[in-house]
Structures are given as structure tokens and as C-alpha cells.
Amino acid sequence: MSKQWASRDGSFKRQVSKFQEIISPDHPVFKPAKGRYWLYVSLACPWAHRTLLTRALKGLTSVIGVSVVHWHLDNKGWRFLPIDEATLEMANQKNLYKDKAGGIVGALSDKSSPVGKVPNDSARLFVDGTFDPNEHAQRLSDLYYKADPEYDARFTVPVLWDTKLKAIVSNESAQIIRVLNSGVLDEVAGDEATKLDLVPKxxxxxxxxxxxxxxxxxxxxxxxxxxxxxxxxxxxxxxxxxxxxxxxxxxxxxxxxxxxxxxxxxxxxxxxxxxxxxxxxxxxxxxxxxxxxxxxxxxxxxxxxxxxxxxxxxxxxxxxxxxxxxxxxxxxxxxxxxxxxxxxxxHSRINPLGLTPLGPSPDIKPLRD
Structure with a gap:
């Protein structure tokens, strides 16, 4: 663990999110629109998972696209997989960005062999991660620096991105899920919006x-x-x-x-x-x-x-x-x-050998045993 995550007494400290704007018809900049906003997430991160869940529960998958970073967080931060024109066209045709999990197929390996055999540099598109179709960024940090060239903190997920202004609306998960739940995007989602209210008055x-x-x-x-x-x-x-x-x-x-x-x-x-x-x-x-x-x-x-x-x-x-x-x-x-x-x-400081345990098995038990 990097020492910037810890206080002098050895306790963990969480970074305060810098970008904390909302989407609203009354906002001077970030107004509701279909296809204007994009989520950058990690499927591993619980904070990013909140936003994916809310997006799906609210029926906003056709309104907000998703890109998924590679699961391995190295010393340069989160990364995307490479992009080419053929892949971009295929993803557009199949609307993979509109999938609940950004098109990730949900199985990294043949279940007959240990998932731990997957190398850190594995680059299977829509398996290990996806790409950034908006800015063609190689790293999540590219988006942070595009939004603020003087940014000097960690590059965290989730990121709610404005594709029109090339700006970060918010990187605070609690705020993003309130924005998604607020109903401001329901009208542009049309019949797909579920009208579910996760925070009833x-x-x-x-x-x-x-x-x-x-x-x-x-x-x-x-x-x-x-x-x-x-x-x-x-x-x-x-x-x-x-x-x-x-x-x-x-x-x-x-x-x-x-x-x-x-x-x-x-x-x-x-x-x-x-x-x-x-x-x-x-x-x-x-x-x-x-x-x-x-x-x-x-x-x-x-x-x-x-x-x-x-x-x-x-x-x-x-x-x-x-x-x-x-x-x-x-x-x-x-x-x-x-x-x-x-x-x-x-987390090489916690697990220096990088061994991935096989269990528990199953990952989650059936509802009725």
C-alpha cells in the first residue's frame, strides 16, 4: 500500500473526491441529455459497482454508456484495453456500452483451471476490460488530466464523464447514484426508465x-x-x-x-x-x-x-x-x-506473491440450498 493512503499512525485514510457536480435542468453546465454522459468503472471496485447497479436498476443503460477498466491496478493506475476501428464498429453495432456491465462477458477463465493462472497483462477485450470510445484514453489518468491538467491526487473510479464538454461531472460514487436516482434522466430514457425511487421521501x-x-x-x-x-x-x-x-x-x-x-x-x-x-x-x-x-x-x-x-x-x-x-x-x-x-x-504490499485463492466455492450460494 502506498504511504499516501495511510496516516502516520498506520491507519487508512480515504481520499476526498475532487469533482462533485450534478446533472440537472437547472444546472448551468451539466444538463440532462441522452448519450452525453458516460461512466468509467471497475467491476472490482465496490464504489464503482454502486453506480453500475443504480444505472441498471433505474433503466438508464441506453442513456449512459459504460467503459470498464482492466481489473489489474498497476503503479500507473487504472488502464483501458487498446482500441481499433474494427472493434469500435463492432461495439457500436452490438451496443455493448449499453450492457449492464459494459459488455464484459462475466467469465475470465475456463472454470476447469484456476482463475489465478490469468496473467496481469492479459488483454482479452470484453473479458479483462474494455476501451474508451470517447477520448481513446489509454489510462484513466488521461481523463483526469484532460479535465484538470493540474490534478495531483489518485485516479479513482467511478468517473461520470461529460462527452460533450470533455469534463468530469463527478468522481464521488454517493453523489453519482443520487444523481442517477433523481429522475433527471428518466425523460430522455423514455419507456426504458423504471421509475424506481431508491430514496423515497x-x-x-x-x-x-x-x-x-x-x-x-x-x-x-x-x-x-x-x-x-x-x-x-x-x-x-x-x-x-x-x-x-x-x-x-x-x-x-x-x-x-x-x-x-x-x-x-x-x-x-x-x-x-x-x-x-x-x-x-x-x-x-x-x-x-x-x-x-x-x-x-x-x-x-x-x-x-x-x-x-x-x-x-x-x-x-x-x-x-x-x-x-x-x-x-x-x-x-x-x-x-x-x-x-x-x-x-x-495490492502487492498485502499480497506480495500475487496468489489468488481458489475459494470460496461457490462464489455465492443458491438462494435455496
Whole structure:
């Protein structure tokens, strides 16, 4: 881990996003339009995953295209795969940018052989990553410098890009998903817009309150444990993560028992089984992207191994599998190969040999065992 990620006491510090504008009919610059905005994401990154999920759930895939960086983050940052005219024409004809995961096929390797055999310089288009059709950038950093030649921080995903002005609207995931949920792009999406509201007014305060402690203690908590550079800080942070997983488990247990007393059958219960209220909200989206990575990477790679979700948290586990198997947007934007390879190959300070564990198997269990 680069020392710029750590404080003097060895604790992890997250970078504050520099670009934080919105899209709105009232905004002096960034106004709603079909095809004007583009998302640059990593399928491995939980923060970028939030934006992919919201884009899919809101029915905005035809409005906002997606490019996916290579899963391997090297010392120069995120990179795109090379582009040529034939590939560009094929991608345009098949509308691959409009896919829920930017056209990634969802399988990095023959499952009969270890995913760990895939080399870091593997460059299979629409498997390891995609390209940038807008600026033909080789690196994500190219876009940052185009937006601000004096930019001097890390080059993070996601990036919401304005193809018209060649500018970054926002690189703050929490803000991007609020913009996508706001409805400002529903009109240009037409009949494809789902009209789903992930932050309904009557639940907004509860969602914000839930998000606030989940972010600090779980979403970011696993990073604070994994990137800790002293035993004292690691032990404090990993204990805190599991204390708050216990809290989520308690919330979901009470929710499940209440629903079970009101409705007949598991399907009816699961259709209302969410963290806040009885409908899918932003709180579920933001928690999901951490929980779905927990057993595959955070348990072993970030040493968050006091328990696993599948063995220690039955109500979180049921909630996770319900989202993954019953909602296409969750399943189609979750790529376990990108996730596992990115973490184990990109964090050489944590995993200097770059070995990628085979397990857990399966990546996620069936909804009904």
C-alpha cells in the first residue's frame, strides 16, 4: 500500500473526491441529455459497482454508456484495453456500452483451471476490460488530466464523464447514484426508465442514517482493517467491522421475523426483505457491494476473518442471496473474477506473491440450498 493512503499512525485514510457536480435542468453546465454522459468503472471496485447497479436498476443503460477498466491496478493506475476501428464498429453495432456491465462477458477463465493462472497483462477485450470510445484514453489518468491538467491526487473510479464538454461531472460514487436516482434522466430514457425511487421521501432520513454508519464501519471499515499498518489499529478496526455486521444482522433478523408473521410463504417475505422499509432502496445498494465481496476477498485478503457471511450471518446471507438471485441488476453487475483478481494482484504490499485463492466455492450460494 502506498504511504499516501495511510496516516502516520498506520491507519487508512480515504481520499476526498475532487469533482462533485450534478446533472440537472437547472444546472448551468451539466444538463440532462441522452448519450452525453458516460461512466468509467471497475467491476472490482465496490464504489464503482454502486453506480453500475443504480444505472441498471433505474433503466438508464441506453442513456449512459459504460467503459470498464482492466481489473489489474498497476503503479500507473487504472488502464483501458487498446482500441481499433474494427472493434469500435463492432461495439457500436452490438451496443455493448449499453450492457449492464459494459459488455464484459462475466467469465475470465475456463472454470476447469484456476482463475489465478490469468496473467496481469492479459488483454482479452470484453473479458479483462474494455476501451474508451470517447477520448481513446489509454489510462484513466488521461481523463483526469484532460479535465484538470493540474490534478495531483489518485485516479479513482467511478468517473461520470461529460462527452460533450470533455469534463468530469463527478468522481464521488454517493453523489453519482443520487444523481442517477433523481429522475433527471428518466425523460430522455423514455419507456426504458423504471421509475424506481431508491430514496423515497418517506424513507430518506432512515436511509441516510443507515448509510452513515454502514459507510464508516462496514463499507470503509473493511479497508481500514485491510490497509492497517499496525496490529493495534488492525485489531481495533476488524473488531469494529464485525460489531456493525452484528448490528445489521440484528436489523435483518427482526425484519425477517416481522415479515414472516405478516405474510405467507418465503417468496412474499423476500419481496419485502430489505434493510430499510419494505422496498429496495439505496441502503441495500450501498451495503450489497461490500457484502458480496466479503467472503470472496475481505475475509482472507483484508484479514476480516472473525467469521464469514455464509457461516456466521444467516439473515445477511439470505438478504444477499435474495438480491443476487432475484434481481438481474445485482447478478449481472457482479463479476467475482474481476473482484478476486483485482484485490489479490493489485495490492502487492498485502499480497506480495500475487496468489489468488481458489475459494470460496461457490462464489455465492443458491438462494435455496
Amino acid at each position: 418517506e424513507l430518506e432520513s432512515q436511509i441516510d442514517e443507515f448509510n452513515s454508519w454502514v459507510y464508516d464501519n462496514i463499507n470503509n471499515g473493511v479497508y481500514k482493517a485491510g490497509f492497517a499498518e499496525s496490529a493495534e489499529i488492525y485489531e481495533k478496526e476488524v473488531t469494529n467491522v464485525f460489531q456493525h455486521l452484528d448490528k445489521v444482522e440484528g436489523i435483518l433478523k427482526q425484519k425477517y421475523e416481522t415479515l414472516k408473521s405478516k405474510y405467507k410463504g418465503l417468496d412474499e417475505v423476500l419481496s419485502r426483505y430489505f434493510t430499510v422499509g419494505e422496498q429496495l432502496t439505496e441502503a441495500d445498494v450501498r451495503l450489497y457491494t461490500t457484502i458480496v465481496r466479503f467472503d470472496p476477498v475481505y475475509v482472507q485478503h483484508f484479514k476480516c476473518n472473525l467469521n464469514t457471511i455464509r457461516d456466521g450471518y444467516p439473515f445477511i446471507h439470505l438478504w444477499l442471496r435474495n438480491l443476487y438471485w432475484n434481481y438481474d441488476a445485482f447478478r449481472h453487475t457482479t463479476d467475482f473474477d474481476h473482484i478476486k483478481l483485482h484485490y489479490t494482484r493489485s
